Amino acid sequence: MSYAVKEMFLTLQGEGVHAGRRAVFLRFAGCNLWTGREQDRASAVCRFCDTDFVGTDGDGGGRFADADGLADAALALWGEGRDGRYIVLTGGEPMLQVDDALVDALHARGFAIAIESNGTLPAHPGLDWVCISPKAGSEVVQRSGNELKLVWPQPGQGHSLADVEDMEGWAFDHWLVQPLDDPKAADNARAAVELVMERPRWRLSLQSHKYLGLR
Numbered sequence: 772m773s774y775a776v777k778e779m780f781l782t783l784q785g786e787g788v789h790a791g792r793r794a795v796f797l798r799f800a801g802c803n804l805w806t807g808r809e810q811d812r813a814s815a816v817c818r819f820c821d822t823d824f825v826g827t828d829g830d831g832g833g834r835f836a837d838a839d840g841l842a843d844a845a846l847a848l849w850g851e852g853r854d855g856r857y858i859v860l861t862g863g864e865p866m867l868q869v870d871d872a873l874v875d876a877l878h879a880r881g882f883a884i885a886i887e888s889n890g891t892l893p894a895h896p897g898l899d900w901v902c903i904s905p906k907a908g909s910e911v912v913q914r915s916g917n918e919l920k921l922v923w924p925q926p927g928q929g930h931s932l933a934d935v936e937d938m939e940g941w942a943f944d945h946w947l948v949q950p951l952d953d954p955k956a957a958d959n960a961r962a963a964v965e966l967v968m969e970r971p972r973w974r975l976s977l978q979s980h981k982y983l984g985l986r
C-alpha cells in the first residue's frame with residue numbers, strides 16, 4: 772500500500788506519559804472525523820482539532836510508495852544511534868493507513884512505535900504504545916491500550932461527566948486529562964485541574980511543545 776503523509780519531523784513528544792521523549796512524528800494525511808477544511812469544522816464530529824492534516828505538502832511529507840521508503844525516511848530524521856529510537860504515528864487519523872508492512876518496517880529499523888488515535892478504528896496489534904483520545908459523538912471501538920487521553924472540557928455536545936464515568940470502565944493503564952486548546956485555554960486548564968482533583972485516577976497532560984515553542 773502507499774501512504775499519504777502530511778509531514779514528518781523530529782521533536783519531543785509533548786503530551787501524555789511519554790512527554791519529553793525524543794521522537795520522530797509521522798503525521799498521516801486525512802481523518803474520518805473531520806475533512807480538515809475550515810468550512811466543514813462546525814458540522815464535523817470532531818470540531819476542536821488543532822492540526823492541519825490536509826494534503827502531503829508539509830516538511831518531510833509526500834506520497835510514499837511503500838513501507839520501506841517511509842521507514843527509511845523516518846530513520847534518516849532520527850539520525851545515528853540505536854538508543855531510544857521512538858516514532859509517534861499521528862495525523863489526521865493514523866489507523867486509516869497503518870498496516871502490517873509499516874509496523875514491520877519500523878520495527879526492523881529499531882523503532883518503538885507509538886500511536887495517537889481517536890479510537891474509532893481498532894489499533895494495530897503490533898504497536899508498542901497506544902494512546903486513544905475519544906471524541907464525543909463518535910463510537911470508540913478501541914477501549915484498551917496504554918493511555919486514554921481525554922481532551923477536557925468538551926463544551927456543547929461534548930463529553931459529560933457521565934461519559935467520563937463510562938470511560939473509567941475501559942482497560943487503560945494511564946488516564947490523562949488534556950485541557951482543550953482554544954481561545955478559552957486558561958478556563959479550560961482550570962476545568963481540567965478540577966476534574967483531576969475530583970477523580971484522582973486521572974492525571975493532567977499539558978501540550979508542553981506549545982509552551983516550549985516546539986512543533
Ligand SMILES: C[S@@+](CC[C@H](N)C(=O)[O-])C[C@H]1O[C@@H](n2cnc3c(N)ncnc32)[C@H](O)[C@@H]1O
Pocket residue numbers: 802819820821822861862863864865887888889890903904920922949950951952953
Ligand atoms: C491531532 S490529534 C491526531 C490523532 C487522532 N486523530 C486523535 O484525535 O487522537 C492528536 C492529539 O491532539 C489532541 N488535540 C487535538 N486538538 C486539540 C486541542 N484543540 N486541544 C487539546 N488537544 C487537542 C487530540 O485529542 C489527540 O490526542
Ligand SMILES: Nc1nc2[nH]cc(C(=O)O)c2c(=O)[nH]1
Pocket residue numbers: 782783784785786796822861862887980985986
Ligand atoms: N511535540 C508534539 N507532541 C505531540 N504529541 C501529540 C501530537 C499530535 O499532534 O499527535 C503532538 C505534536 O503535534 N507535537
Ligand code: SF4
Pocket residue numbers: 802803804805817818819820821822824862863864889906
Ligand atoms: S480526530 Fe484527531 S485528527 Fe481528526 S479532527 Fe479530531 S483531533 Fe483532529
Ligand SMILES: [Mg+2]
Pocket residue numbers: 821822
Ligand atoms: Mg499536535
